[in-house]
Amino acid sequence: MKFGFFDDVRKEYVITTPYTPLPWINYLGNDGFFSLISNTCGGYSFYKDAKLRRITRYRYNNVPKDTDGRHYYIKENDVVWSPSFLPAKTPLDAYSCRHGLGYTIISGTKNDLLAELTCFVPLGKTCEINQLKLMNQSDTPKTFKLFSGIEWCLWNTIDDAQNFQRNLNTGELEVDGSTIYHKTEYRERRNHYAFYTVNSPITGFDTNRDCFLGSFNSWDTPVALNQGCSNSLGIGWSPMASHQIEITLSPYESKSFIFMLGYIENEELNKWESDGIINKVPAKALMSAFETDAQVDTALQELATYWENLLANFSIHSSDEKLNRMVNIWNQYQCMVTFNMSRSASYFESGTGRGMGFRDSCQDLLGFVHLIPSRARKRILDIASIQFEDGSTYHQYQPLTKRGNSDVGSGFNDDPLWLVACTSAYIKETGDQTILDELLPFNNVPGSEQTLFTHLEKSISYTLTHLGPHGLPLIGRADWNDCLNLNCFSEEPGESFQTCSNFESGKAESIFIGAMFVKYGKEYAELCKRFGKPNDVAYVLDSVSQMEQALLTYGWDGEWYLRAYDAFLNPVGSNSCDEGKIFIEPQGFCVMAGVGLENGYAKKALESVEKHLATPYGIVLLTPCYSKYYKELGEISSYPPGYKENGSIFCHNNPWVSIAHTLVGNNEEAFDAYKRICPAYLEEISDIHATEPYVYSQTIAGIASYDLGQAKNSWLTGTAAWTFVNVSQYILGIRPTFDGLQIAPCLPQCLKGYIATRHFQGCTYQIEVLTSPVGEYSLTADGKKIEGNILPLPQGKELCHVTVMV
Numbered sequence: 001m002k003f004g005f006f007d008d009v010r011k012e013y014v015i016t017t018p019y020t021p022l023p024w025i026n027y028l029g030n031d032g033f034f035s036l037i038s039n040t041c042g043g044y045s046f047y048k049d050a051k052l053r054r055i056t057r058y059r060y061n062n063v064p065k066d067t068d069g070r071h072y073y074i075k076e077n078d079v080v081w082s083p084s085f086l087p088a089k090t091p092l093d094a095y096s097c098r099h100g101l102g103y104t105i106i107s108g109t110k111n112d113l114l115a116e117l118t119c120f121v122p123l124g125k126t127c128e129i130n131q132l133k134l135m136n137q138s139d140t141p142k143t144f145k146l147f148s149g150i151e152w153c154l155w156n157t158i159d160d161a162q163n164f165q166r167n168l169n170t171g172e173l174e175v176d177g178s179t180i181y182h183k184t185e186y187r188e189r190r191n192h193y194a195f196y197t198v199n200s201p202i203t204g205f206d207t208n209r210d211c212f213l214g215s216f217n218s219w220d221t222p223v224a225l226n227q228g229c230s231n232s233l234g235i236g237w238s239p240m241a242s243h244q245i246e247i248t249l250s251p252y253e254s255k256s257f258i259f260m261l262g263y264i265e266n267e268e269l270n271k272w273e274s275d276g277i278i279n280k281v282p283a284k285a286l287m288s289a290f291e292t293d294a295q296v297d298t299a300l301q302e303l304a305t306y307w308e309n310l311l312a313n314f315s316i317h318s319s320d321e322k323l324n325r326m327v328n329i330w331n332q333y334q335c336m337v338t339f340n341m342s343r344s345a346s347y348f349e350s351g352t353g354r355g356m357g358f359r360d361s362c363q364d365l366l367g368f369v370h371l372i373p374s375r376a377r378k379r380i381l382d383i384a385s386i387q388f389e390d391g392s393t394y395h396q397y398q399p400l401t402k403r404g405n406s407d408v409g410s411g412f413n414d415d416p417l418w419l420v421a422c423t424s425a426y427i428k429e430t431g432d433q434t435i436l437d438e439l440l441p442f443n444n445v446p447g448s449e450q451t452l453f454t455h456l457e458k459s460i461s462y463t464l465t466h467l468g469p470h471g472l473p474l475i476g477r478a479d480w481n482d483c484l485n486l487n488c489f490s491e492e493p494g495e496s497f498q499t500c501s502n503f504e505s506g507k508a509e510s511i512f513i514g515a516m517f518v519k520y521g522k523e524y525a526e527l528c529k530r531f532g533k534p535n536d537v538a539y540v541l542d543s544v545s546q547m548e549q550a551l552l553t554y555g556w557d558g559e560w561y562l563r564a565y566d567a568f569l570n571p572v573g574s575n576s577c578d579e580g581k582i583f584i585e586p587q588g589f590c591v592m593a594g595v596g597l598e599n600g601y602a603k604k605a606l607e608s609v610e611k612h613l614a615t616p617y618g619i620v621l622l623t624p625c626y627s628k629y630y631k632e633l634g635e636i637s638s639y640p641p642g643y644k645e646n647g648s649i650f651c652h653n654n655p656w657v658s659i660a661h662t663l664v665g666n667n668e669e670a671f672d673a674y675k676r677i678c679p680a681y682l683e684e685i686s687d688i689h690a691t692e693p694y695v696y697s698q699t700i701a702g703i704a705s706y707d708l709g710q711a712k713n714s715w716l717t718g719t720a721a722w723t724f725v726n727v728s729q730y731i732l733g734i735r736p737t738f739d740g741l742q743i744a745p746c747l748p749q750c751l752k753g754y755i756a757t758r759h760f761q762g763c764t765y766q767i768e769v770l771t772s773p774v775g776e777y778s779l780t781a782d783g784k785k786i787e788g789n790i791l792p793l794p795q796g797k798e799l800c801h802v803t804v805m806v
Helices: 157-162 209-213 281-288 293-311 321-341 358-368 373-384 415-430 433-437 452-464 511-531 534-554 585-592 601-612 634-638 651-663 667-677 679-689 719-731
Strands: 004-007 012-015 025-028 033-038 045-047 054-056 071-076 079-081 094-099 103-110 113-120 127-136 142-155 173-176 179-182 192-198 204-208 239-249 254-265 272-274 314-317 394-397 404-410 697-700 711-714 734-736 740-743 753-760 763-770 778-781 790-792 799-805
Touching: 025 103, 025 321, 033 127, 054 254, 071 113, 071 127, 079 103, 113 293, 127 142, 127 239, 127 293, 142 157, 142 192, 142 254, 173 204, 179 239, 179 281, 192 239, 192 281, 204 209, 209 239, 239 254, 254 281, 254 293, 293 321, 314 321, 321 358, 321 373, 321 679, 321 719, 358 373, 358 394, 358 415, 358 719, 373 415, 373 433, 373 452, 415 433, 415 452, 415 511, 415 734, 433 452, 433 511, 452 511, 452 534, 511 534, 511 585, 585 601, 585 651, 601 651, 651 667, 651 697, 651 719, 667 679, 667 719, 719 734, 734 753, 740 763
Parallel strands: 763 799
Antiparallel strands: 004 012, 012 094, 025 033, 033 045, 045 054, 054 142, 071 079, 071 142, 094 103, 103 113, 113 127, 127 254, 142 239, 173 179, 179 192, 192 254, 204 239, 314 753, 394 404, 697 711, 734 740, 740 790, 753 763, 778 799
16 A cells, blocks of 8 residues: 655655654755654754754654644634644645655645645755745635744753753743744853744744643644733743744735744854843844745755755666666665764654764765765764774764764674775775875874774774684674674663673674675775785785685584574574574675685575575564573564564665675576565555655564564665665676776666666766677777776766676
């Protein structure tokens, strides 16, 4: 069952009913100011950091769902309704929500009155624009009232949700005309404030939530809608902001109202306009930029042009419209969002715990670097600066401070190697080797600066100095799978598996990290060879060779690769195990690393994946699921069978299997694995899948669950970046290398070819891929035959026409 449709021309997903299985959301903003918005206008806004600079409140686990956000009410006679259905919940005569690239347009109609709300964050501005257009579609005049409403968060969202004895005394606001200023704590240690304004005279306002809602009312039935706003001042208690506007529309007349939610920072010496009155000059300047519809339209066009230019870096045209829309629009769009958010702020991540993940951000860069290489470069330097001098690292850092923290633990032994992965990807994409010479601190300590190259060397050496009894890497707190906690042994309810330290074996090993070391050790050796450390090459490659042999000797179980060895040196992910006999991660990553390609292990491992792990909705993480809690395995066995790490379809690692299939020549299997979790191919079963049909989700309930095929945790997942790497670089086969652009497609029979545009190091490549009747590969560039499958670096050329026969 579908709840909408793709509009590929406008690059939108159009939702045709507010009754979606879950809130279907969009992200507004690309740098600095961000908002989440659902198809019923829910969500919240923040500046840079969803924990430390939260502007509006949002309550997770609220009942009913998604009742916080942007509230707009229209009261005509005795009928009260909201253009977005929520919060009023009055049935609408017509409804649609168009989620586009950085904007959302929600339309509602009731009793011949059309309300169209356009929401977006203008480029380079610290505000969200809500342009509300109202049209009388009848032949009689209409007189009605319009109310707005948002609820302020007191900046630190954890403190806001906990410290009531203080916070219910701290709220401070100013009202100046049609603008309501939220200045809580501005008098003390803050130099920032927020505001909510409308470009129209108002007949009333409220800034006290209790006065606006009334004693026993919620956001669906505020008392102010009947009594009118009371001009309340929310000093202390729960501050909010509401405008009341009286409107009359002649037959077929329309009017527009521009609401703005803004964020302002003042210099410490320029905080005040006068005694106790905030400096509003920058706020008024921001408001003046969007006072008219013409200014709003211009900003929307700038946003559209921005995305048009970004997406022009990589696009394809093929016979498969679902493939086209995912590659050209939605997959790249999601890669931008995951780059901005990591795993910090979604409808499943509250933004109060995790900040920017080290591992997460490194992987997100893999699917983002071609879009804005300069931002990718800066992110790599930020990530490297939270590394410790021994090569280990914090698992996350806060985006506002850019300093590492241990809120979710540390000691995840795969983290250091991901820095090699994203740095190598950046240099392949840009040719910018100078990043290796950047001086960066360890743990952000001044005076500890070393080159990024040295940071990478520390990443490699950390793995080599933390090997277990089989010569495989020690897993530490966990590897990529945060819930495989082989050194935890927790028996205390509520204790974090990622931070407790009950048992440190020094023995538990990860086959997955071993595969990572083989893959990224080779890439590090190539960096050394090309960019100034030739004496390290032989040592690193010898270490890689030893690791590969350890994987083949101690990591192979007969039909597939083991997952790990536990603290007692018992195998995990072995046919000898009662449960959790086979895991997906090592099958994909070992083959990606080239382990077992020559002796047949690789193909056999992938056959085992199809035999034991594949479902119609994707490939599950493990089977059989754990039916009881194993303290020596940790959190993975704490989930019910078929959910999350205990046997769900953990979409993040499905692309690894697809990539692995391309490397052994399994074209059909590679594309099949891609399609099984690709949301555009699942649109027809949206009632089962539940999450948005335009973006990837983290998990889909597995075969042992009660909800096979139902997805959770959409948007912020490494699935986005890895899937784009998979489809663009391996299935379509357009892959950046140190020597140029490699063209090595691995196409299924249903794709007879494609046409692609790829911007690479200053050159635009127009690539036409055709299937050869005799199956022979040939590559020509501007009519000249190229030996091999790598196009030489452009060297000043701005346009190149490429033809490939495969």
